[in-house]
Amino acid sequence: MDNYDLTKTHIVAPTGPIALATHDLEVLYGGRHRSMVDASLQFPQNTITALIGASGSGKSTYLRSLNRMNDRIATVNGQIMYRDTDINAAKINVYELRKHIGMVFQQPNPFAKSIYDNITFALKADGITDKAELDQRVQRSLEEAALWDEVKDSLNRSALSLSGGQQQRLCIARTLAMAPDILLLDEPASALDPISTAKLEMTLKNLAQSYTIIIVTHNMQQASRISEYTAFFHLGHVLEFDHTTTIFQKPTLEITHDYVTGNFG
Numbered sequence: 001m002d003n004y005d006l007t008k009t010h011i012v013a014p015t016g017p018i019a020l021a022t023h024d025l026e027v028l029y030g031g032r033h034r035s036m037v038d039a040s041l042q043f044p045q046n047t048i049t050a051l052i053g054a055s056g057s058g059k060s061t062y063l064r065s066l067n068r069m070n071d072r073i074a075t076v077n078g079q080i081m082y083r084d085t086d087i088n089a090a091k092i093n094v095y096e097l098r099k100h101i102g103m104v105f106q107q108p109n110p111f112a113k114s115i116y117d118n119i120t121f122a123l124k125a126d127g128i129t130d131k132a133e134l135d136q137r138v139q140r141s142l143e144e145a146a147l148w149d150e151v152k153d154s155l156n157r158s159a160l161s162l163s164g165g166q167q168q169r170l171c172i173a174r175t176l177a178m179a180p181d182i183l184l185l186d187e188p189a190s191a192l193d194p195i196s197t198a199k200l201e202m203t204l205k206n207l208a209q210s211y212t213i214i215i216v217t218h219n220m221q222q223a224s225r226i227s228e229y230t231a232f233f234h235l236g237h238v239l240e241f242d243h244t245t246t247i248f249q250k251p252t253l254e255i256t257h258d259y260v261t262g263n264f265g
């Protein structure tokens with residue numbers, strides 16, 4: 001796998017309006033090692049894009065940069081364009097930014113509070129106090145996250161008493177309650193059983209009608225089931241970006257072919 005030419009890339013321009021794009025994104029941990037090298041990608045609106053690649057290839061590093069989660073731990077150079085604004089600029093209000101670009105992590109991480117309070121916590125911090133408005137946002141976000149029917153009669157129950165799959169959908173609902181445009185998900189199903197995973201995948205596919213979704217996954221079947229585009233990462237480089245069907249059936253680069261057919265990684 002060391003014989004691959006990392007200067008050879010194949011990155012297509014997606015069709016349709018672009019929700020988010022990076023230009024020459026570079027991430028350095030500790031100021032020296034380039035864990036992400038000049039990543040230039042465009043994410044089309046209302047689609048799911050999967051980020052795939054072996055462990056340590058830079059998928060999470062890239063994803064975290066998109067809503068400035070790397071600010072305190074790394075140097076991030078290059079542009080991240082969101083609605084004609086470079087959100088990697090120093091003047092950007094990161095708190096405001098994260099309302100537009102929300103993130104869900106690998107391990108479900110609900111607060112030790114009720115289901116209702118998990119969703120209203122950030123809304124209240126954002127100044128929303130009207131009970132009817134809060135109730136409406138709770139219901140809407142739980143419906144969008146396909147959890148409402150399971151919890152509507154027990155909103156005061158502790159979020160920690162939910163199953164792992166339900167907790168993850170609650171975390172998605174919590175993010176959706178802030179009315180974001182873009183959802184970043186870092187291996188959201190890796191801690192879930194197959195039934196919860198299937199439910200989560202169906203939820204994400206429905207959400208793609210209203211949101212732009214970027215998901216890191218190690219699960220090749222999952223990437224091919226749910227995403228329209230796929231980016232292949234290797235040793236901090238984005239080597240190939242194309243329609244998911246092309247990436248899995250007829251990728252351009254030999255290295256992508258070897259990865260998706262299980263020859264390394």
Ligand SMILES: Nc1ncnc2c1ncn2[C@@H]1O[C@H](COP(=O)(O)OP(=O)(O)OP(=O)(O)O)[C@@H](O)[C@H]1O
Pocket residue numbers: 029030035053054055056057058059060061062073
């Ligand atoms: N906080 C950090 N400090 C220093 N180096 C880091 C940090 N986070 C990640 N790295 C390094 O950056 C590189 C890319 O890691 P990253 O976690 O982005 O890869 P990944 O593709 O998401 O891997 P995985 O699939 O295992 O989650 C690795 O060499 C990793 O050791």
